[in-house]
Amino acid sequence: MKYTPETPAPADAEQRKAIKPLVCYSPDTLPPVDTAMLARARASMEKIDTVVVPPREAECFSVPKGHFFRIVSTDGPQVGDLNLWNAHNPEERFYSGKTRALHGTHVSTGDRMWSTIPYLRPMATITHDTLDWYGWDEFGGSVHDVIGTRCDPYTNHILHQDHYHHCCHSNLTRAYGKHIGDYKRGEFLVHDVMNVFMCTGFTLDTHQYFMKASPVRPGDYIEFFAEIDLIGGLSACPGGDCSSEHSSDVAACYPLVVDIYRPDPATLEGWSSPDVNGYDGTHGMP
Numbered sequence: 001m002k003y004t005p006e007t008p009a010p011a012d013a014e015q016r017k018a019i020k021p022l023v024c025y026s027p028d029t030l031p032p033v034d035t036a037m038l039a040r041a042r043a044s045m046e047k048i049d050t051v052v053v054p055p056r057e058a059e060c061f062s063v064p065k066g067h068f069f070r071i072v073s074t075d076g077p078q079v080g081d082l083n084l085w086n087a088h089n090p091e092e093r094f095y096s097g098k099t100r101a102l103h104g105t106h107v108s109t110g111d112r113m114w115s116t117i118p119y120l121r122p123m124a125t126i127t128h129d130t131l132d133w134y135g136w137d138e139f140g141g142s143v144h145d146v147i148g149t150r151c152d153p154y155t156n157h158i159l160h161q162d163h164y165h166h167c168c169h170s171n172l173t174r175a176y177g178k179h180i181g182d183y184k185r186g187e188f189l190v191h192d193v194m195n196v197f198m199c200t201g202f203t204l205d206t207h208q209y210f211m212k213a214s215p216v217r218p219g220d221y222i223e224f225f226a227e228i229d230l231i232g233g234l235s236a237c238p239g240g241d242c243s244s245e246h247s248s249d250v251a252a253c254y255p256l257v258v259d260i261y262r263p264d265p266a267t268l269e270g271w272s273s274p275d276v277n278g279y280d281g282t283h284g285m286p
């Protein structure tokens, strides 16, 4: 929030503010997505596994590189909080901030999920989004953000002084902690999420983070191509469609389904899993 300023504006304030902005990272400068290969692979793929995420819980799922996964709305409008880890190295995980800088505040088909420094490479590419029609609404809102963090019991405790255990942070901590056999370490490896199906934005006047009822309906899905071997964690947020509140048992909540698909390997010809980042890592030190 920018409250009423205390500092007088300089004489050239209007000139300084009138300078036109420059997009920091043009999408044209990023490594291209091979859309023809992905279309061939999608046309050949078969479902090999399904994981059901119960309401107000999280589950982990495994996706080998070169496979696809879909997050599907089934029973009612429900938002999901998604984490991704390298299946062989939990410290390489989804980097929401850099993904936002590269692709914008909300992501859809053709955008990539980037991993943390020093690995910084595509972990997954979004290959289909049945909510891409939504675009932007009159409030500046859109779907599938990488601006939120995840609902968590610590913020909730500051605001309400209670102990709620089914925030997405806690759900992901239990699910990933169980997966790696270490709940304490699991909590530190849970990270800022992609808010699947969530409709959010910043208010046009004060630029505060807002949420509103998700437009998702049963049958909608978002689909990803795994660029590396992945472990995914998905929490069915206690906020349900996030039309009223989260961090409580008040909202109507529904399960989410994750389907894993294997394409015909012949369709992946010409594709290779991306290497970790090519920077030499010395930071200029001998």
Ligand SMILES: [Zn+2]
Pocket: 081, 150, 151, 167, 168, 169, 237, 238, 239, 246
């Ligand atoms: Zn949540």
